[in-house]
Amino acid sequence: MKEFAYARPGDAAEAAALMAERPDATYLGGGTNLVDLMKLGVTDPGLLVDVSRLPYDRIEHRADGSVLIGATVRNGDLAGDPGIRERFPLLAQALLAGASGQLRTVATVGGNLLQRTRCVYFQDVSKPCNKREPGSGCPAIGGAHRDLAVLGTSDHCVASHPSDMAVALVALDAVAHLRSVDGATRTVPVAELYRLPGDTPHQETVLGHGELITAVELPPPPGGAAMRYRKVRDRWSYAFALVSVAAAVSVAEDGTLAEVRLALGGVAPRPWRARTAEERLRGRRPDEETLREAARAELAAARPLPDNAFKVDLATDLIVAVIRDLVVRKDRA
Numbered sequence: 001m002k003e004f005a006y007a008r009p010g011d012a013a014e015a016a017a018l019m020a021e022r023p024d025a026t027y028l029g030g031g032t033n034l035v036d037l038m039k040l041g042v043t044d045p046g047l048l049v050d051v052s053r054l055p056y057d058r059i060e061h062r063a064d065g066s067v068l069i070g071a072t073v074r075n076g077d078l079a080g081d082p083g084i085r086e087r088f089p090l091l092a093q094a095l096l097a098g099a100s101g102q103l104r105t106v107a108t109v110g111g112n113l114l115q116r117t118r119c120v121y122f123q124d125v126s127k128p129c130n131k132r133e134p135g136s137g138c139p140a141i142g143g144a145h146r147d148l149a150v151l152g153t154s155d156h157c158v159a160s161h162p163s164d165m166a167v168a169l170v171a172l173d174a175v176a177h178l179r180s181v182d183g184a185t186r187t188v189p190v191a192e193l194y195r196l197p198g199d200t201p202h203q204e205t206v207l208g209h210g211e212l213i214t215a216v217e218l219p220p221p222p223g224g225a226a227m228r229y230r231k232v233r234d235r236w237s238y239a240f241a242l243v244s245v246a247a248a249v250s251v252a253e254d255g256t257l258a259e260v261r262l263a264l265g266g267v268a269p270r271p272w273r274a275r276t277a278e279e280r281l282r283g284r285r286p287d288e289e290t291l292r293e294a295a296r297a298e299l300a301a302a303r304p305l306p307d308n309a310f311k312v313d314l315a316t317d318l319i320v321a322v323i324r325d326l327v328v329r330k331d332r333a
Contacts, residue, residue, distance in 0.1 A: 019210030029111030065220030071110030194270030241266035
């Protein structure tokens with residue numbers, strides 16, 4: 001590892017000042033992804049600004065049903081929060097599906113959102129990668145791409161986003177609270193936090209240098225909605241998603257779908273909000289044919305490669321299965 005400096009600021013203003021002074025500085029949360037990348041030589045910040053002890057470690061349940069989650073809340077604490085488990089179960093399920101219990105006690109909400117792809121070429125500095133070195137190429141397209149994206153890709157990058165939590169947050173219409181180095185604040189929907197690769201895959205988010213995620217806000221959950229996060233992976237634990245689905249659905253009295261929120265993981269460079277499928281399902285009865293038609297419409301834009309083409313059918317089947325199970329469970333309740 002390259003030598004680096006370390007700082008532990010006492011507040012956000014001090015953290016911002018440190019970042020403003022050093023273009024080679026980066027924030028450190030739990031470090032469960034960043035430290036690994038430093039060891040591999042994928043990234044080599046000159047200064048780590050440790051924000052893990054800043055006062056963003058609370059989960060605030062509000063009277064209107066919304067929740068403000070501090071960026072330094074640990075993943076394990078969020079997954080175990082009674083209010084989250086009761087009213088936003090798909091978020092708790094997504095967190096428990098990610099990593100291991102040990103890592104969840106260290107990883108932070110902000111850090112989880114900003115983790116980097118696990119594409120083997122990105123992590124191997126002996127190989128070219130447009131994310132690491134713009135213009136060097138994307139060997140995954142003709143190489144090992146089984147686990148990578150089929151939606152939202154480009155000729156410059158086919159990497160997939162690894163977060164489970166982010167997929168759930170996108171389905172729940174969560175908003176990220178941001179603070180820039182000059183103290184200005186703004187909010188960005190989590191669904192819009194990430195950029196698609198296009199011809200600049202090294203630009204992964206809309207964050208400016210030193211812009212800090214301070215919190216994530218969940219609006220009140222959709223009334224009467226049943227929720228689920230389901231993840232398909234190569235092994236039961238400690239594996240990234242081949243495909244995952246975060247869903248929240250409610251059924252009207254006439255048996256049609258009143259509300260549908262869907263997001264997919266493991267299939268795109270960012271958590272993928274399945275808006276085409278949502279639009280096709282609202283107001284319709286959730287029979288097998290309708291569900292499958294909507295899922296196929298969502299995957300129609302897929303650009304699969306030879307070894308990950310199976311993800312198109314897998315994602316289709318998973319969308320159908322998750323919504324069907326939620327509707328059946330709702331009918332039995």
